[in-house]
Amino acid sequence: MKTMTALLIGAGDRGARAYAPYAAAYPNELKIVGVAEPWPERRTKVQEAHQIPAENCYESWEEALQQEEPIAEIAIICTLDRDHFKVTMKALELGYHVLLEKPMSPDPLECILMEQQAKKYNRRLTICHVLRYTDFWSKIKEVIARGDIGEVVSLQLNENVEVMHMSHSFVRGNWNNKEKSSPMILQKSCHDMDIISFVMGKECKRVSSYGSLLHFKEENAPAGAPLRCLDGCPAELECPFHAGRYYLGEGKGWAKKFTEDHTNEGIIKALNETPYGKCVYRSDNNVVDHQVVNMEFADGATATFSMCGFTREQTRIVQIMGTKGEIRGNMEENKISIFDFLTKQETLIHFDRPMGGHGGGDQGIMRTFLREIQIGKNEGGVSSASASVRSHLMAFAAEESRMHEGQSINIDDYYQSLQETIKA
Numbered sequence: 001m002k003t004m005t006a007l008l009i010g011a012g013d014r015g016a017r018a019y020a021p022y023a024a025a026y027p028n029e030l031k032i033v034g035v036a037e038p039w040p041e042r043r044t045k046v047q048e049a050h051q052i053p054a055e056n057c058y059e060s061w062e063e064a065l066q067q068e069e070p071i072a073e074i075a076i077i078c079t080l081d082r083d084h085f086k087v088t089m090k091a092l093e094l095g096y097h098v099l100l101e102k103p104m105s106p107d108p109l110e111c112i113l114m115e116q117q118a119k120k121y122n123r124r125l126t127i128c129h130v131l132r133y134t135d136f137w138s139k140i141k142e143v144i145a146r147g148d149i150g151e152v153v154s155l156q157l158n159e160n161v162e163v164m165h166m167s168h169s170f171v172r173g174n175w176n177n178k179e180k181s182s183p184m185i186l187q188k189s190c191h192d193m194d195i196i197s198f199v200m201g202k203e204c205k206r207v208s209s210y211g212s213l214l215h216f217k218e219e220n221a222p223a224g225a226p227l228r229c230l231d232g233c234p235a236e237l238e239c240p241f242h243a244g245r246y247y248l249g250e251g252k253g254w255a256k257k258f259t260e261d262h263t264n265e266g267i268i269k270a271l272n273e274t275p276y277g278k279c280v281y282r283s284d285n286n287v288v289d290h291q292v293v294n295m296e297f298a299d300g301a302t303a304t305f306s307m308c309g310f311t312r313e314q315t316r317i318v319q320i321m322g323t324k325g326e327i328r329g330n331m332e333e334n335k336i337s338i339f340d341f342l343t344k345q346e347t348l349i350h351f352d353r354p355m356g357g358h359g360g361g362d363q364g365i366m367r368t369f370l371r372e373i374q375i376g377k378n379e380g381g382v383s384s385a386s387a388s389v390r391s392h393l394m395a396f397a398a399e400e401s402r403m404h405e406g407q408s409i410n411i412d413d414y415y416q417s418l419q420e421t422i423k424a
Contacts, residue, residue, distance in 0.1 A: 004030055004370055005072035007096070009061045009087055011037035011046045013257050014101050014128075015078030022366040023050060029370055034071050036064035041260040065090045073097060074373070080174060081181045085110040088125070092117045097124040097373050099365075103190045104388060106182035108396045108418055115385040126369050127388035129194040133364025135351045136331055140320065141199055143338055149322030152200060155303040158317045159192050166289060166309030167241045168254050171216045172276045176285035184287040185209070185402075186395045189307050192316070193293075193398070194391035196305065199320070202298045203390070208408045209398040211291025215310070221281030228277045230268070241280040243271050293398045393418075 006023070008015050015037075023030040034056035037043040047057050056071055058064040061079060064071075065087070075096035077087050085105045091098050098118070104111040104127055118125035131137050144152060161170075170188065175181045185193070197204060222235035229236070229243040236242045247255045247267055256262055259270035271277030275284075289309040296302055315332030329336035338347040390411075397409040 001029055001370065001374055003028055004074060004373065005033045006030060006074040006076050007034040007036070007056075007064060007070075007072040008032055008046060008076050008078070009036045009064060009091075010078035010080075010101075011035055011039070011042040012078060015076060016042060016046050018362045019076050019078070019099065019128075019366060020046060020050065022363060025363075026367075030074075030366070034058070034064060036061045039260075061087045061090075065094060067094075070095050074099060074369075077101060081106055081187065085114065088114050089117050092121050092123050092125065095121065095123065097369075099126050099128065099369050101128045102194075102388075103127075103182055103186045103395070104385075104392055106178075106186060108393060109422060111389050111392050112418060112422060115389050118385050124369070124373050125385040126365070126372070127385065128365060129191060129198075129388060129391070130361030130365050131191050131195045132198050133361040133368060134331075135360060136329060136334060136336065137195055137199065139349060139351070140318070140327055140329060140336060141201075143327060143336075144199060144201070144320070144322070148325060148338060148340075149320065149327060150324030151299075152301050152320060152322050154301065154321045155196060155200065156319045156321075157192055157196060157303070157305050159189060159305070159307040160311035160313055160315050160317065161188065161307060161309045162312070162314035163240070163310050164246065164251055164254075165314055167216070167280050168251070168257075168276070170287050170289070170309065171241075171280045171283055171285045172243075172278055173257075176275075176283060176287060178287050183395075183399045184289075184307065185211075185291055185293070185398050186392070187287070189291070189305070190392055190395045192305055192307070193394040194388065196295065196303050197387070197391045197394065200297055200301065200303065202301070204295050204297055204303075204394050204411055206296040206408050206410055207293055207394055207397045207401055208406050209291060209293045209402040210406045211288040211307075211402050213286060213288050215289055216280050216283070216285055218281055221279060225279050225281065227279060227282050228272065229279055230271055230277060233279070243277045244268070247271060247276065288402075291398075291402065293394075295394070 008020055020032055023032045032050040035043055035046045035052055036058040038059055043057055075091040076099045078101045079087055088098055088100055104114055170176050175187045181187055224234045226233055248264055255267045258274055258276045259266050291307050293305040313332055318329045320327040325341050326339045335350045393411055393415055397411055397414050401407055401409045
């Protein structure tokens with residue numbers, strides 16, 4: 001492989017800590033030569049870490065993409081959800097191959113248009129469905145493809161969001177309001193819609209869904225609770241979500257995501273000025289804190305998915321039931337069990353501790369993305385735009401079903417209606 005060059009657009013947690021470090025670990029494969037980020041501290045950190053010349057450091061994506069010629073071969077796009085469409089369309093037009101953080105867009109029409117744009121300019125567009133690149137899910141896919149458990153009849157997947165992660169990211173954080181970012185099923189669980197589609201290996205035909213914001217709302221606030229936790233909350237010692245106690249204690253690592261000053265003084269200042277210091281019951285959040293999705297696939301097989309923000313650990317637990325056997329797995333434990341109905345033999349597979357985030361998926365997607373560009377594979381691949389569009393439509397349809405009292409949504413009809421809207 002030759003060394004490829006990349007422009008990083010968005011130097012937040014995913015851009016600067018998940019994908020850009022690949023260039024530092026494998027400088028023979030990737031070099032970050034430009035960065036676009038409005039936060040000066042974040043921009044400077046990336047500039048210094050990758051020795052980027054000052055002329056290639058930009059305050060906005062618009063400034064970075066106004067050049068007549070690309071400054072790199074790849075654009076790694078990790079902006080907020082609602083900016084994905086504009087940035088991706090412009091980057092593809094300029095000739096960049098694009099690695100795009102999920103979700104593609106909060107708008108299903110924009111997802112389809114991005115796929116079409118990549119085909120128009122013959123560029124690689126890969127969506128960061130990083131679970132596909134983990135040993136855990138790759139092995140499950142391999143076992144199913146070999147026929148070890150026969151035909152898949154049903155799949156059950158639980159996403160345990162972990163209660164403090166829920167409060168940080170989806171009550172106080174950037175993804176707490178679906179009008180400002182995207183619905184929970186898309187933002188957090190498009191990973192799950194995608195991995196279910198990937199493992200099943202066939203098209204999902206129908207979905208239905210239920211869920212709500214049950215707990216994190218104003219009527220559940222403790223008596224006398226102020227807008228901000230540090231303003232003297234009477235429930236400080238009883239509330240697990242008290243921002244001062246959490247972010248200055250066991251959750252101090254999360255503070256790195258909303259302040260560059262990691263001292264106690266810096267964290268307190270941020271809690272007094274940012275949404276992360278607000279009472280979880282008095283935030284502007286409206287995304288669900290629990291949701292279930294039912295799916296029917298082309299051959300009649302079914303899948304159920306459950307996301308819940310009230311769990312003690314952050315993991316995914318899966319059970320896949322086939323005609324000849326069963327697979328069970330827990331991502332946190334990084335192991336799977338394969339049971340054969342005929343021999344009654346159970347095979348346990350423990351995976352090595354993964355390198356990097358998302359069970360090794362963050363590193364795996366970077367390596368695969370670079371290789372697919374160099375072999376000229378702009379369509380298809382492990383997480384191509386077309387595959388991502390289909391799994392995104394599953395999430396969009398699930399949200400539409402949830403908003404309409406769980407009515408069943410036909411995915412093909414839904415996709416056709418979107419295509420007709422685009423043509424019109």
